Each structure stands twice: as structure tokens, then as C-alpha cells.
Amino acid sequence: MAQWIQGTVVDNIHWTENLFSLKIDAIVDSFSAGQFTSLALDIDGKRVARPYSYLSSPDQLPLEFFFYTATDGVLSNALVRLQAGDPVWVKQKANGFFVLNEIPEAEELWMLGTGTGVAPFFSILNTDEPWQRFKTIVLVHAVRTEADLRYQEMIARLQNNYGERFSFQAFVSRESVPGTITGRIPAAIENGSLEHSVGRKMRVDKSHFMLCGNPDMVKDSVDILKSRGFTKNRRRTPGHITVENYW
Ligand SMILES: Cc1cc2nc3c(=O)[nH]c(=O)nc-3n(C[C@H](O)[C@H](O)[C@H](O)COP(=O)(O)OP(=O)(O)OC[C@H]3O[C@@H](n4cnc5c(N)ncnc54)[C@H](O)[C@@H]3O)c2cc1C
Ligand SMILES: NC(=O)c1ccc[n+]([C@@H]2O[C@H](COP(=O)([O-])OP(=O)(O)OC[C@H]3O[C@@H](n4cnc5c(N)ncnc54)[C@H](OP(=O)(O)O)[C@@H]3O)[C@@H](O)[C@H]2O)c1
Known part of the structure; x- marks a missing residue:
């Protein structure tokens, strides 16, 4: 099973009320441009994970992701509140065939x-x-x-x-x-x-x-x-x- 890596938020850029980007420091396996990984937070004692496409390229650090807060969405509304220095889980191995x-x-x-x-x-x-x-x-x-x-x-x-x-x-x-x-x-x-x-x-x-x-x-x-x-x-x-x- 793919492992969770504990990443650290470097920046949370709030573009609009419900549009934001996270920059995350985490050492993940190499991936192909176009693939997605999973991000997760522990919310009320449960690990809540969703897939997110890499916006950053394979050789780029920090990792970068682009989000909308979905109306009543559990994870996106928790991710939007993260600040520099906060921990976030990142799946070590990326997935997908959109490459x-x-x-x-x-x-x-x-x-x-x-x-x-x-x-x-x-x-x-x-x-x-x-x-x-x-x-x-x-x-x-x-x-x-x-x-x-x-x-x-x-x-x-x-x-x-x-x-x-x-x-x-x-x-x-x-x-x-x-x-x-x-x-x-x-x-x-x-x-x-x-x-x-x-x-x-x-x-x-x-x-x-x-x-x-x-x-x-x-x-x-x-x-x-x-x-x-x-x-x-x-x-x-x-x-x-x-x-x-x-x-
Ligand atoms: C392969 C893959 C890659 C993805 N990459 C990204 C990404 O890079 N950025 C991103 O913001 N989301 C991405 N998503 C969607 C993401 O996984 C979550 O579904 C989203 O963040 C909502 O999660 P939630 O827990 O907040 O809400 P949930 O309660 O899981 O979802 C609520 C509803 O919000 C709507 N919704 C979900 N995602 C979006 C979206 N991106 N834009 C508009 N409406 C949406 C849908 O109607 C969904 O049923 C991706 C999904 C897949 C399958
Ligand atoms: N972006 C905002 O201002 C806003 C505001 C409140 C809440 N939200 C939340 O954020 C989520 C994501 O918003 P979003 O703007 O990225 O999502 P979106 O609803 O997917 O809209 C993105 C673009 O896709 C278009 N689109 C929708 N259905 C289409 C179809 N059948 N064919 C072709 N194009 C289509 C939309 O056009 P149309 O405008 O014609 O639908 C819009 O131009 C929403 O689901 C909601 O939960 C966003």
C-alpha cells in the first residue's frame, strides 16, 4: 500500500474567497507530469483523503496544488484554512494516466x-x-x-x-x-x-x-x-x- 508522507505547508495563497493554492514541502516518489496524488488531513480522528492533480512539475519543489472549496466539501474547506508550517499528509506515490x-x-x-x-x-x-x-x-x-x-x-x-x-x-x-x-x-x-x-x-x-x-x-x-x-x-x-x- 502507498505510504503517507507528512508534508509541511510552505504557503497558502488565497486567490478568491473559494479559490486557493497550496505549496507543500514533502519528499515524494517521482511522478509524471499530469498525474495526481492524494492529500489528507486528520479530521475528528479520521483521515480524510481526496485526489489532487500536481500543478507543479516533477522536478519542482515545493509541490504545488490548485483548489476550489467545494460547497460543504469536507476536505477542501479544511485545506483552505492551512497556514505555513502546518502539517498535511501527501501520498508518496502518484497515480493516473492523464500523461x-x-x-x-x-x-x-x-x-x-x-x-x-x-x-x-x-x-x-x-x-x-x-x-x-x-x-x-x-x-x-x-x-x-x-x-x-x-x-x-x-x-x-x-x-x-x-x-x-x-x-x-x-x-x-x-x-x-x-x-x-x-x-x-x-x-x-x-x-x-x-x-x-x-x-x-x-x-x-x-x-x-x-x-x-x-x-x-x-x-x-x-x-x-x-x-x-x-x-x-x-x-x-x-x-x-x-x-x-x-x-
Ligand atoms: C483525479 C482527480 C484529481 C483532482 N484534482 C483536483 C485538483 O487539482 N484541485 C481541486 O480543487 N480538486 C481536484 N479534485 C477534486 C477533489 O478530489 C475533491 O473532490 C474536492 O476537493 C472536493 O473535496 P471535498 O472533501 O471538499 O468535498 P466533497 O464532499 O468530496 O465534494 C463535494 C462536491 O464538490 C464538487 N467538486 C469536487 N471537486 C471540485 C472541483 N475541483 N471543482 C468544482 N467542484 C468540485 C462535486 O460536485 C463534489 O461532489 C480531483 C479529483 C480527481 C478524481
Ligand atoms: N467559482 C465561483 O465563483 C464559486 C462560487 C461559489 C461556490 N463555488 C464552489 O466551487 C466549486 C467549483 O467552482 P468552479 O467555478 O470551478 O466549477 P464549475 O462549476 O465546474 O465551473 C467552471 C466552468 O465550467 C463551466 N461548466 C459547468 N458545466 C459545464 C458543462 N456542462 N459544459 C461546459 N462547461 C461547463 C462553468 O460554466 P457555467 O458558469 O455556465 O456553469 C464554468 O465556466 C463549485 O462546485 C462550488 O462548490 C464556486
């Missing part, structure tokens, strides 16, 4: 995430591998409000480092914000406004899609992509669509 190793050859990678579902994309984008494997990468982050759009300086650095090979498109669903698409990802795939906005065409012979976060976004997007001829990526039958559902 580039599982993705067949393609020219263009589309990374589509809602809310904190962008975390594994940052972990991947800050390694060399995607830039060695794909000609172009499009990162899409869909959130409710402009205040939920975080890690913009990391995105600016990627744009600076990779120029035209990297595109970023934000969606804000509950406000009208210049430079972003108002609404949801599936509708914008269906009506072509996402491709129009980033200036790239999704093509069966060259595109691969990674989708992460809200399971309804994942399902609705997969249905639309399938109707355009893209297929789910499975080990036995490689395809175009690789997914990670957060709940």
Missing part, C-alpha cells in the same frame, strides 16, 4: 480545462516533453468569473518562451470580459468560435485533445468531438481524446 506517455503521435495538442482542472496542464507545459513532441499547443481555461483566471504570469512566460507554438484562450461564463469567450467550451467547439478565436482548425489527422475538470464539460465536449470524427484514446485503440474527470 503524455499515454498519448499517440499528433501535431497539435489541445488542453481543455475548467476551474482547477488546468492544474495538470501547467505541470505538463512546464516540462520539455510537450515542446519536443507537438508543433503547437492550445491551452483553454474555462471559469465562471474573471477573478478565477489565475496563473496568468505562467501563461505569459509560456507565450514568451514558445511564441506562435503556444496559444491561450480563456472562457468566462458568467461575466463579459474582453479577450475571453463568454460561455462554455462545448458550445464554442460546436459553433466554431473556439477555433476561430485561436486561429487553428481541429483536424482528425493532426489534433489530440486532453480534457480535465467538470465531468459535464468533459462529457459534452467529448460528444461534440465524436460527432466530428474524433475518437476516445484507449491503450488498445489509440484515438484523439484523453480525459480526467474531477468528480
Whole structure:
């Protein structure tokens, strides 16, 4: 059984009332960018654990994670109160198949995430591998409000480092914000406004899609992509669509 490592909180960044990031010092086993581990706290004598994607890259310390406090959520509402110096349990061994190793050859990678579902994309984008494997990468982050759009300086650095090979498109669903698409990802795939906005065409012979976060976004997007001829990526039958559902 995988072991729990006692980590120490280095920083708790409160972005908004219910959006935060934890930086944690812990010596864990090496992992692949895109994987998740478990974090846990002992609450009322019980160890409460949930899976969380690494936002930090494999060679980075401290470890970093990006969270929403779920309404009435037990663990996220305890994690948000942690302060520098507090202990937190981290699973020694990471898990998951939302990694580039599982993705067949393609020219263009589309990374589509809602809310904190962008975390594994940052972990991947800050390694060399995607830039060695794909000609172009499009990162899409869909959130409710402009205040939920975080890690913009990391995105600016990627744009600076990779120029035209990297595109970023934000969606804000509950406000009208210049430079972003108002609404949801599936509708914008269906009506072509996402491709129009980033200036790239999704093509069966060259595109691969990674989708992460809200399971309804994942399902609705997969249905639309399938109707355009893209297929789910499975080990036995490689395809175009690789997914990670957060709940
Ligand atoms: C593979 C994997 C990776 C994950 N990585 C992350 C991550 O990096 N960051 C993160 O914040 N969460 C992540 N989650 C979700 C996380 O594991 C917990 O479910 C979440 O923190 C809520 O836990 P809770 O105990 O507070 O609430 P619970 O009582 O367990 O959940 C309450 C409800 O909140 C909703 N919910 C859960 N997670 C989210 C979320 N991220 N955004 C919006 N609504 C949500 C769901 O409707 C859920 O039923 C991941 C889940 C999986 C399966
Ligand atoms: N972010 C906030 O301001 C806020 C406020 C109070 C509580 N919370 C708590 O935080 C949790 C996480 O919030 P969140 O904003 O990350 O989660 P979210 O509800 O997953 O929203 C993230 C983005 O995904 C979109 N989305 C939702 N369903 C979709 C679907 N079927 N297809 C495509 N896109 C879809 C949302 O659009 P829509 O806006 O159109 O749904 C939004 O743009 C909530 O579940 C709640 O418990 C958040």
C-alpha cells in the first residue's frame, strides 16, 4: 500500500474567497507530469483523503496544488484554512494516466480545462516533453468569473518562451470580459468560435485533445468531438481524446 508522507505547508495563497493554492514541502516518489496524488488531513480522528492533480512539475519543489472549496466539501474547506508550517499528509506515490506517455503521435495538442482542472496542464507545459513532441499547443481555461483566471504570469512566460507554438484562450461564463469567450467550451467547439478565436482548425489527422475538470464539460465536449470524427484514446485503440474527470 502507498505510504503517507507528512508534508509541511510552505504557503497558502488565497486567490478568491473559494479559490486557493497550496505549496507543500514533502519528499515524494517521482511522478509524471499530469498525474495526481492524494492529500489528507486528520479530521475528528479520521483521515480524510481526496485526489489532487500536481500543478507543479516533477522536478519542482515545493509541490504545488490548485483548489476550489467545494460547497460543504469536507476536505477542501479544511485545506483552505492551512497556514505555513502546518502539517498535511501527501501520498508518496502518484497515480493516473492523464500523461503524455499515454498519448499517440499528433501535431497539435489541445488542453481543455475548467476551474482547477488546468492544474495538470501547467505541470505538463512546464516540462520539455510537450515542446519536443507537438508543433503547437492550445491551452483553454474555462471559469465562471474573471477573478478565477489565475496563473496568468505562467501563461505569459509560456507565450514568451514558445511564441506562435503556444496559444491561450480563456472562457468566462458568467461575466463579459474582453479577450475571453463568454460561455462554455462545448458550445464554442460546436459553433466554431473556439477555433476561430485561436486561429487553428481541429483536424482528425493532426489534433489530440486532453480534457480535465467538470465531468459535464468533459462529457459534452467529448460528444461534440465524436460527432466530428474524433475518437476516445484507449491503450488498445489509440484515438484523439484523453480525459480526467474531477468528480
Ligand atoms: C483525479 C482527480 C484529481 C483532482 N484534482 C483536483 C485538483 O487539482 N484541485 C481541486 O480543487 N480538486 C481536484 N479534485 C477534486 C477533489 O478530489 C475533491 O473532490 C474536492 O476537493 C472536493 O473535496 P471535498 O472533501 O471538499 O468535498 P466533497 O464532499 O468530496 O465534494 C463535494 C462536491 O464538490 C464538487 N467538486 C469536487 N471537486 C471540485 C472541483 N475541483 N471543482 C468544482 N467542484 C468540485 C462535486 O460536485 C463534489 O461532489 C480531483 C479529483 C480527481 C478524481
Ligand atoms: N467559482 C465561483 O465563483 C464559486 C462560487 C461559489 C461556490 N463555488 C464552489 O466551487 C466549486 C467549483 O467552482 P468552479 O467555478 O470551478 O466549477 P464549475 O462549476 O465546474 O465551473 C467552471 C466552468 O465550467 C463551466 N461548466 C459547468 N458545466 C459545464 C458543462 N456542462 N459544459 C461546459 N462547461 C461547463 C462553468 O460554466 P457555467 O458558469 O455556465 O456553469 C464554468 O465556466 C463549485 O462546485 C462550488 O462548490 C464556486
